[in-house]
Amino acid sequence: MEIKSPQFKKNAKAALADEQLQKALSHVRSKFIEKRATAVRELDCFNELRDNAVAIKKHTIKHLDLYLERFEEKVLEQGGQVHWAATARDARGQVLDICRKIAAKTVTKGKSMISEEIGLNEFLEVNDVTPIETDLGEYIIQLRGEHPSHIIAPAVHLNMDQIREDFREHHTELPEDRSLEEPISLLQEARGILREKFLGADVGITGANFLIAETGTSVIVTNEGNGDLTQTLPRIHIVLASIEKVVPTLEDTSQILRVLARSATGQEMSVYTTLSSGPKRGDDPDGPDEFHVVLLDNGRSSMLGTEFEDMLRCIRCGACMNHCPVYHAVGGHAYGWVYPGPMGSVLSPSLAGIENTGHLPNASTFCGRCESVCPMRIPLPKMMRHWREREFELHLSPASQRRNLKLWAWFAKRPKYYRLFSRLSHLALKMLAGKSGRISFLPLAGGWTRFRDMPGPEPKTFMQAWQDRSTRDQPQ
Amino acid sequence: MSKPSSPRVALFVTCLVDLFRPSVGFATIKLLEDAGCKVDVPISQTCCGQPAWNSGDRENTRKIAETVIQTFESYDYIVAPSGSCAGMLKMHYPEVFAGDAKWMERANLFSEKVFELTEFLHDVMNVKKLKQKLNSNITYHDSCAGLRELGISKQPRTLLKSIKGVKLAEMKDSETCCGFGGTFCVKYPEISNSIVETKTENIESSGADVLLAGDLGCLMNIAGKLKRQGSTLEVRHVAEVLAGMTDTAPICDTNKKTVAKGR
Ligand code: SF4
DSSP states (O other), rough: OOOOOGOOOOOEEEHHHHHHHHHHHIIIIIIIHHHHHHHTTTTHHHHHHHHHHHHHHHHHHHTTHHHHHHHHHHHHTOOOOOEEEESSHHHHHHHHHHHHTTTEEEEEOOOOOOHTTTTHHHHHTTTOOEEEEEEEHHHHHHHTTOOOOEEEEETEEEHHHHHHHHHHOOTTTTTTTTTOOOOOHHHHHHHHHHHHHHHOOOOOOOSEEEEEETTTEEEEEEEESHHHHHHHSSEEEEEEEGGGEEEOOOHHHHHHHHHHHHHSSSSSSOOOEEEEOOSSOOOOOOOOSEEEEEEEOOTTTGGGTTTTTTGGGGGOHHHHHHTTTHHHHHHHHOOOSSSSSHHHHHHHHHOOHHHHHOEEEEOOOOOHHHHHTTOOOHHHHHHHHHHHHHHHHTTOOOHHHHHHHHHHHHTTOHHHHHHHHHHHHHHHHHHHHHHHHESSOOOHHHHTTTTSSSEOSSSSSSHHHHHHHHHHSSSS | OOSSSEEEEEEEOOOOOOTTOOHHHHHHHHHHHHTOOOEEEOOOOOOOOOHHHHHHHEEEEEHHHHHHHHTTTTSSSEESOHHHHHHHHIIIHHHHTTTTTHHHHHHHHHHHHHHHHIIIIISSSSSOOOOOOOEEEEEEEEHHHIIHHHSSSHHHHHHHSSSSSEEEETTTTTSOSSSSSHHHHHHHHHHHHHHHHHHHHHHHHTOOOOEEEEHHHHHHHHHHHHHHHHHHEEEEHHHHHHHTTTOOOOTTTOOOOOOOOOO
């Protein structure tokens, strides 16, 4: 996927002016937050579970090599195959090779952000393999030729009427009098179309929420059951997963599952939790003939041992973006790459390079709400600050900003001059405010006064007033 | 740490209070003195260093932090009328010195003595009741750093509710950011504006006549937006109301007639 993060400011402006988008985002602003809050309130031990989940992931990441090897061993034992992909390109190539071996024409797909990360759909299309998204949200945005704007709710930027129009346009056999008023009717319409596709597909590709080292099992959670059909009906099942998805045991998985759905959608559990361990065995009634796991690194192993290692704990629940005021304002597309919101502002620079994604860790008020709801207790603001440090060190931050900062710091380190500096600033502000008590245009801070007034200062700075008072109070 | 009966408290004024609204500083001093503290204002203080810290400039942050610690560490407590600055001193300073054991220890000892004003009054000085009266309908915005870094939420509310005549009208989403974010509001003005618009909408629908918060940055942002929208709401720092010092015109206003005087 092409990186549009350098145009973040432009994207954000367009998003703010987009009425449809703003209407759609109001759901994120309220529904997701309420549902999570209720789910968390109803489970007394939620925070203890969080601590356990964090401990499990920390341990796994410390011994990542060991658990990955163990996972591979188990997959092989069960007759599956593991493909190690160092880069996005490797992963795309491996998927295509598997498809080509059976001259696959169509591929059904469960929801997978890794697929977005490696740009799989576009790649398959140019290689004459048709990918069909089967998650309703993904299906809709595939019709529209868009990318997901949220990691768990890919079409959250759309309103019902937009989706209805898309269906009318693309489902040409749809009778005109067929009502699509209710969300359920849209779902049924998509299901009807997808049934055919499921049956005709040669390969099914899913993501993975967890890879269990102990058993060589991949786990997905969905609410529509599309993942099950994607992986059991075609001849080949490919699991596309990044390396940090591995956890040691089944027990560990079930611990983390308890915080995942609650944090994501406020459900106790997602509707379907599907475990796949290898291809169909002799007496299995159904299942794929071949089971492949493509294990993607794509920059993750270089986060190990750095200040960004904690990010590898992320379980992609989406809570951080659901609670982010910036995401609420501009939605997911403005971020310009696969992963939006706070988790993306930390992860994208690691995967796509800070030189391409410099805005992302800066476009945060550091309000800290993301960290406070993250089930994995990932210190997102702290890591965004680390990216800002890297940018500062590499001289990537804008020159004017660096100059102002340098000047300000010079004063801040010298109390005497700082007093002078604040007196002069105070004088200037007083002049600009005049008698009105507020300033409606402030040079150098046009961004502020374009949208709001700046209060005028009181007659003296605190330090002046304090010193006056101290002299006055002094016994003569 | 056992509490001295009449602790020596250093006021960390904060840049914004120094520059824009000294009344908040004087209100803070009054509250601390009424609670039995001996208050001092070290005059060589400048800034907590947050602008450098959040811009990724570790070196300057460190130098500023060293000066702050040297200036303030001899006091029993350091109190700031800001959750954001107190959060910087308390939660971030130890991290600024990561890798330097000697300074880290100093920063940790210093950090234990730092408090935000309402937190200090309520939790350390055990102030639960204030004597003055004030007939007004107040809504309180939880500033992010105070709320999430320091866990401040009930302290200002308990103190406000103890004032005879005060009614608290909670706004929707009082815990949501106002969009200030330090340099964020000038780097990404359109986004900041959209966030503060949501905030002012919630403030207006609370039905309150007065908006209070514990951080001048947020207050200037919100007051500036409310004024631009033509609102008549009165905006003040919580310290002014707690201290009963509401003679100064509200933030972004010249109208000296205030709710405090029985509007
Ligand atoms: S960073 Fe935390 S809150 Fe955000 S998606 Fe990952 S696990 Fe969920």
